[in-house]
Amino acid sequence: MQMTIQTDKKPQLLLHCCCAPCASYVLEYLSPKFAITIYYYNPNIKPYEEYEHRLAEMRKLIVLRAPLDTLEIIIPEYEPGRFDEIATPYITEPEGGARCKECFALRLGATSKYAKEQGFEYFTTTLSVSPHKNAKQLSEVGNALAQECGIKYLDADFKKHDGYKRSIELSKQYGLYRQQYCGCLPRKE
Numbered sequence: 001m002q003m004t005i006q007t008d009k010k011p012q013l014l015l016h017c018c019c020a021p022c023a024s025y026v027l028e029y030l031s032p033k034f035a036i037t038i039y040y041y042n043p044n045i046k047p048y049e050e051y052e053h054r055l056a057e058m059r060k061l062i063v064l065r066a067p068l069d070t071l072e073i074i075i076p077e078y079e080p081g082r083f084d085e086i087a088t089p090y091i092t093e094p095e096g097g098a099r100c101k102e103c104f105a106l107r108l109g110a111t112s113k114y115a116k117e118q119g120f121e122y123f124t125t126t127l128s129v130s131p132h133k134n135a136k137q138l139s140e141v142g143n144a145l146a147q148e149c150g151i152k153y154l155d156a157d158f159k160k161h162d163g164y165k166r167s168i169e170l171s172k173q174y175g176l177y178r179q180q181y182c183g184c185l186p187r188k189e
Contacts, residue, residue, distance in 0.1 A: 010035040013154065014074075014115040016107055016125040018042060020057035021178050024170035025163050026126045027061075030154075031069050034122065038062070038073040041110045043083040044103050050179070051078055057177050064174050074114065082106060095182065096134055104141045112145040112153070124154035129163050132182065 013034035017023040023038070030036060040058055045051040055075065062071045086106055090099035108125060115123040124142065128135045135157035146153035158164075171178050 011121045012037070012119070013122040013124065014039050014111060014118070014120040016041060016111040016123070016127070017058060018107075018125070018127050018130075018182075019054050019179060020061040020174075020176045021167050021171040022126040022129045022158075023058065024061060024174060024176065025129055025167035026158050027065060027069065027071070028166070028170065029158065029163070031065075036069065036071060037120070038071055039076075039111050039114060039123075040073055041076045041107055043079040043081075043106065044087070044182070046080060048078070048080075053177065054179065061174060061176065076110065076114070095132060100134065101137045101141065104138055105145075108138075108141050108145055112142075112149045112151065116149040116151055120151060122152045122154045124156060126158065128156060129158035129167050130182075131159055131164055135159070 011034055013030065013036050015023070015026065015030070015036050016039045017026075027036065038058065040055060042051065042054070045054060058073065062073060065071065083103065083106060086102040087099050090097065090102065093099050104125075104127065107127075108123075111123050111125065123146075125138065127133045128138050139155050139157075142153035142155060168178075170176075
């Protein structure tokens with residue numbers, strides 16, 4: 001005889017968050033299904049004041065969502081030099097090219113490593129909610145890292161089903177700062 005045991009325990013998900021606006025929709029969408037911990041690893045964001053501003057907005061979002069979620073935020077050391085090392089060979093490329101893929105690998109690599117070390121069941125990122133981010137590249141990077149570290153990558157294109165539109169609505173509702181660039185400083189022509 002086979003017995004099924006029902007539990008109310010949600011799977012543990014480490015969610016790499018790039019910014020509060022993107023996180024707003026992804027948290028709304030995933031919170032009913034997962035116990036989420038936020039991982040704010042963004043060595044690509046420059047200048048440092050911009051990094052701090054976005055981090056403050058992430059903390060603001062956590063406080064605003066407190067009635068709905070119990071969220072913890074992990075903030076690794078800010079390491080812009082690590083981003084510079086991987087991005088310099090691709091500095092002249094436009095957004096969406098090889099530099100972005102290397103940036104995804106850097107940030108998701110740190111996320112998957114932490115997820116593995118801390119016993120999370122899943123990891124993913126909010127990056128795919130942006131129409132400027134290549135969900136296919138994110139999927140390739142995330143799934144390769146999942147194979148390496150032996151935990152599951154939640155492979156999702158969060159811009160689908162009006163995810164990006166909803167992130168704009170939630171940003172307005174919460175009064176969140178919406179930045180004008182991804183993080184690495186725009187190339188000067």
